[in-house]
Amino acid sequence: MSIDELILRFEQSPYLKDWDNSVLLITLASFLAWGIWRLAYRYLFNLTEKTRIHWDDLLLHSLKTPISTLIWCWPGTISLGLLLDDHFQTKFNWLQNSKKLMLIAIFVWILLRLVGEVERHLLVQRVHDETTVQAVSKVVRLLFIMTGLLSIMQAFGLSLKGLLTFGGVGGLVVGLAAKDLLSNFFGGLMIYFDRPFKVGDWIRSPDRQIEGTVERIGWRMTIIRTFDKRPLYVPNSVFSNIVVENPSRMLNRRIHETIGLRYQDADKMERVINDVRDMLQNHPDIDAEQTLIVNFNSFGASSLDFFIYTFTKTINWIRFHEVKQDVLLKVMAIVRQHGADVAFPTRTLMIDPGRQSPQPDQVLRGSVAETR
Template identity: 30%
Template sequence: MGFLQTNTGLVVGTLTLIAAWFLLNVLGRHGRNIGSLITRSLRRPLLIGLGVSLYSTWITHWIDKRIDVVDQLTLKRLSATLLIITISWATLNVGHAILQSGSMRRWIQMDDEQDEAMLINLLGRLFTILTLLITTAAMMVNLGIPSAAIATLLGGAGIGFTFATQQISQNFLSGFMLFFNRPFKEGDWINVDELQGTVESIGWYYTRIRTFDRRPLNIPNSIFATKPIENPGQMYNRRILANISLRYEDISKIAGITDKVREHLKQHPHIDQKQIILVNFNQWDASSINMMVYCFTKTTVWAEWLNIQQAIFLDIAGIVQGSGADFAFNCMTLYPASSSNPNQVTQLLSPDAS
C-alpha cells in the first residue's frame, strides 16, 4: 500500500489497470460460456474500484504530505475500505451473473418458468444479503471495532432477520421438501387439513390446487410441513364399503344371502382377490338387520370405480330379491297385547272412535 502511494507506484498501478482492462476485454470476447460471463461481470468493478482506490489513495497521500490532514493509519484504513467495497461489488456482480446464467437454469431443471424466475430471484436476494453482511463485518474490522461487538451486532441482526422472515423461510424450505420428497405430483388429488383438490402446480412458496367446484386455491407450503398429506392419487386400490339393510322377517335368509354375495365378489373380475373380502351380518338396527360388504377394486380411477360399485350393488339387489328377501325402510310395527281384544284395538285406532 505504501508503494502505491508513491509516484512510481502510481505509474505501475496505472499500467497494471490498462493491462487488466485489455486482458479482460480479450477474455470477455473470446472466452466461453461461464468464463466469459464472469470476466464481463468483473471488468467494471475491478477497473473502476481499483482505479478509484489507487488514485484516491495517491491524492490523499500527496495532500497529506503538504498539509497534515490525516495520519497514516487513517489513510491505510481508507484504502482498505475502498478495496473491500471493490471486492464486494465484484462478488455481487459475479454472483448475480452466475445465477442468471443458462448453466444455473439447466442445473435447477424446473419446467415452470415462473417458479424458476422466483427461485433465482430469491437466491439472488439471499446472496446479496449475505455479501453485504460479510462486507459490513470486514469494514468494521478494518475500522478497528472489536470482534466481540461485531459478532454481537451481526448475531442480533441475524436473529431479527430470521424472525422477520420466519413465514417466508418456512414456505421456502417446505418448497424444497416438496421438490425433493415429492409426496404428491401435479395432477394428483390431495387432501390436506380438510382442503381437497387436484394439484395444478407446485411452487417454491405455495402450491396451487383446483378444488372440486373448480376454484383455484393457493396453499402455503408450510402447511405441508405440519399437516398430514392424504394422496388418494397414489393409492393401490379403491374400497367399496356398504351397510345394506334387510327386513327383520328375513333373518332366516341372511346367512344364505351373505354366502352368495361373498362368492359373487370372489369371482368378480374387477375385485382385487389379494385384498380382504368381507360380507357379514354385523348389526341389529332399529328397523333392520344390516349386512356389511367390504372389498377393494383393482382400479383406482374414480369414474371406473363408481361404475363397478354400481354394478356390484345391482348384483347384490338381485341376490337379495332372488332369495325371497327385501330391503328394509324406516317403519314402526304395532303388536296388540295378548290379553287385549283385537276388535277393541281396531276400534281405538279408528278415526271415528270417540
C-alpha cells in the same frame, strides 16, 4: 465518380487510419463472426440430431442465443469506448468493468438456460418425480445466480470476506425481521424433501378446510385448486403444523355397505351371503387379495342386516363409483334370485282378539262428550 476514386477515398477515410481500432472493421468482424457461428451452429445441430444422446442437444440449444448476444455486444462495447474516447478525449474505465460484467452475465445465462432445458427434458420424459425435478432446478438456479452475484461483486473490487462477515450479521437481522417469510421458505424445502404430496395430487387436511388438487409448489406458498375450481393459496409453513392426507397415493378404494333383508327372508340369509361372497371373489374389479368380508351383522328394527367390506382395484374416483354401482346391482339381483327382497322401514300393528271392540254408538257418544 469511378471505382478507383471510391477506393482512394475509402482508403483515406479517418476511420481506417488506425484499422485495429476502427468501428467499421469491428462491426464487419462482428458480422463475420456471427455468420461463422451460425454456420457452426447449423453444422453442430445436424450432427447432434444424429446422436442418441439428448444432452448434447440441450447444451447446444442453451448456447445459441447467449453466444450470439456476446458476439454482438462485446465488439459493441469496444466500439462504444472508441467513440467516447474520440469525442470526450478521456478514458472510460467503467467500460472495462462492463466487459467483465458481460462475461459473467453471459456465463450465468448459459447455465440457467441449460438448467431450464434439462428440467423441461426430464418433465417431458416423465421418468422422474415432477416435484423433485422442479425443486432441484430451483435450487441449482439459485446457486448459479448467487455465484454470479458474488463474482460481479468481486469484479468491482468488493472483498468477499467482509461481505460474508457482513452477511452473517445481516442475515441474523433479516431472519428476525422476516421470520414468516423464512418459515415459508423452509416449509417449501421440507415439502420438496419429504414429498408428502406433489403437483397433481389430491390432498386434504382434517385440521383445516383444505382439499383439492395441487397445482404449484412455490418457495413461499402452495396453490391448490379446490373441486369447485377455486384457487387456494396456502403458505408452506402451514403444512408443518397440520395433518395432510394424500388420497392420490391410496392403493385401493373401499366398499363398505350394509344391506338389510326382510325378516320373512331369514331362511334365505345364508345362501344370499354365500353367493354375494362368491360374486365378489370372482369380480374382475375387486381385489380379492385384500380384506373381503360378507357376514350377517345385526337384527335391525325392520330388517336383517348383513354387510359388505371389500376393496376395488382402481383408485380413480369415477371408476370406483362405476364398480361400486355394478357390485350393488349384482347384490340386488342375487337377493331376488333367492326369492328375497331388500327391506324397507315397516311397522306391524298387533290387535288382541280377546278384547271387545267398542260399539259405534259408544264411540260417537264419547266423541260428542269430548267436544262438549
